[in-house]
Amino acid sequence: MRQPLFKLKRLLQWYRRHRRDLPWRRTRDPYRIWVSEVMLQQTQAATVIPYYHRFLKCFPAVHALSRARPDRLMKLWEGLGYYARARNLHAAAKQIMTLHGGRIPRRPEVFSTLPGAGPYTTAAVLSIAFGAPMAAVDGNVKRVVARLYDIGRPILPNDKEITGIAQAVLEDGTDRQVTNAGDFNQAMMELGARICTPRRPACPRCPLRSDCRAFRAGTVLERPVSTPRAARPHLRVVAGVVKKNGRVLIGRRPDRGLLGGLWEFPGGKIEAGETPQQALRRELREELCVDTRVSPMAAAVRHAYTHFSVTLSGHLCIIRRGRLHPTVHSRLRWVKPAKLDSVAMPEANRKLLRELRLRNLI
DNA sequence: TAGCCGTGGGG
DNA sequence: TCCCCAAGGCT
Known part of the structure; x- marks a missing residue:
């Protein structure tokens, strides 16, 4: 002492x-x-x-x-x-x-x-x-x-x-x-x-x-003496609201890693040189093995995580060809829009869902 | 061991 | 708007 x-x-x-x-x-x-x-x-x-x-x-x-x-x-x-x-x-x-x-x-x-x-x-x-x-x-x-x-x-x-x-x-x-x-x-x-x-x-x-x-x-x-922190990068991300027969598609994230075990709209990062629609078509092909038609942006939200922030743009989609096969999600589900409230979703997806509902798009 | 892992509130 | 921080732990 x-x-x-x-x-x-x-x-x-x-x-x-x-x-x-x-x-x-x-x-x-x-x-x-x-x-x-x-x-x-x-x-x-x-x-x-x-x-x-x-x-x-x-x-x-x-x-x-x-x-x-x-x-x-x-x-x-x-x-x-x-x-x-x-x-x-x-x-x-x-x-x-x-x-x-x-x-x-x-x-x-x-x-x-x-x-x-x-x-x-x-x-x-x-x-x-x-x-x-x-x-x-x-x-x-x-x-x-x-x-x-x-x-x-x-x-x-x-x-x-x-x-x-x-x-x-x-x-x-x-x-x-x-x-x-x-x-x-x-x-x-x-x-x-x-x-x-x-x-x-x-x-x-x-x-x-x-x-x-x-x-x-x-x-x-x-006091206490603070140490400088790394800047948080900003990412542009897309999410697809894939609709069929009055239901929407959600995927369960793998148990390990960011937001593990939560259900989300499929999608991912926009790479350099891509439009949001191009990025989403690519992501849905990679994640779900299907060819889709993607609408222009239906709604967008911002969200900050600990180590980065995102703008998340949502698009309505339909499947044109292919059979659903998840390559990153542990499970896929078709749910009625009202049922989305009963599954655990990340806050950024919740924000997007609220915006889509305000516009009567879902 | 240092980077990863969410979200909301306060200044 | 942006940054910091909060009854931390895991890998």
């Missing part, structure tokens, strides 16, 4: 007084806490709340989740993003049923073998549900500690110094019986989410400001 410990009692007192009444704070069920922690990965609490309720209504316990049908699971996760989290949660539930008698493992070295359980999630679930003395280091904790100690270097993904400080403070607090591990971890994260925010920190209301080196040095807004 490079510095005397900050005043833990003030932090805990502040937490008891100002903590938000979040649904996963009303239970001690390790399964529910685990589900919440997975949903909260890279996702703000306010976004998670409705998903959390719907998910647990459908899958109230590990055994129910272990028997979930993938399409139903993905529909519940639709819009929450990072869909591998849902697939990992499902695989982990099966693993818990077959290997651990249906009970959430309490030992860190066992829990962390579950798919999707990294250092943060393992520490968070086991400390909150079982009181395990493990510091849960998320983005909030990194920011809070970087400011408290005025750390003038970039924080690494798995930062030993940050983890060491958080762990030492936690152990000091539990030794002196000032706190339990779960409350400490949640208090640190709550402080980061409510007071020690990235852009506009509320230092005057911070219970730790008298211990905060960055506050004293006037470097709060420069």
Whole structure:
């Protein structure tokens, strides 16, 4: 420890007084806490709340989740993003049923073998549900500690110094019986989410400001030190609404990779020198092995992903020749337009669908 | 290990 | 409009 410990009692007192009444704070069920922690990965609490309720209504316990049908699971996760989290949660539930008698493992070295359980999630679930003395280091904790100690270097993904400080403070607090591990971890994260925010920190209301080196040095807004990011490329993409007998064609994306397991309108990237219509005819030939007639653009939307952004133009299509044979999708389905709401689709496809419906094109 | 993996909100 | 960031993990 490079510095005397900050005043833990003030932090805990502040937490008891100002903590938000979040649904996963009303239970001690390790399964529910685990589900919440997975949903909260890279996702703000306010976004998670409705998903959390719907998910647990459908899958109230590990055994129910272990028997979930993938399409139903993905529909519940639709819009929450990072869909591998849902697939990992499902695989982990099966693993818990077959290997651990249906009970959430309490030992860190066992829990962390579950798919999707990294250092943060393992520490968070086991400390909150079982009181395990493990510091849960998320983005909030990194920011809070970087400011408290005025750390003038970039924080690494798995930062030993940050983890060491958080762990030492936690152990000091539990030794002196000032706190339990779960409350400490949640208090640190709550402080980061409510007071020690990235852009506009509320230092005057911070219970730790008298211990905060960055506050004293006037470097709060420069901590943590940020590293430059790569620019996001912009892609032009086409999607085909292939119609036949009052139904439209959708394909299920492969389980691995971007938007894995979600259903979409077939299509793909526009290559250099191609018109959107040419690109779509080529994509449908490559993806579905059929020759099509493609309309001019019917609607277009913009969407931003983490590493790139797209403009997605939608076109109405009919099949002229050939028998459907998917080369990239795991399955194809003809569905009535109204049924598109019951399958899990990427947000960009949802936007396009809304535009097409506004124009009565689907 | 650094790039990949979604979406919504805020400034 | 654009950029940053959010209760991270996997490969």
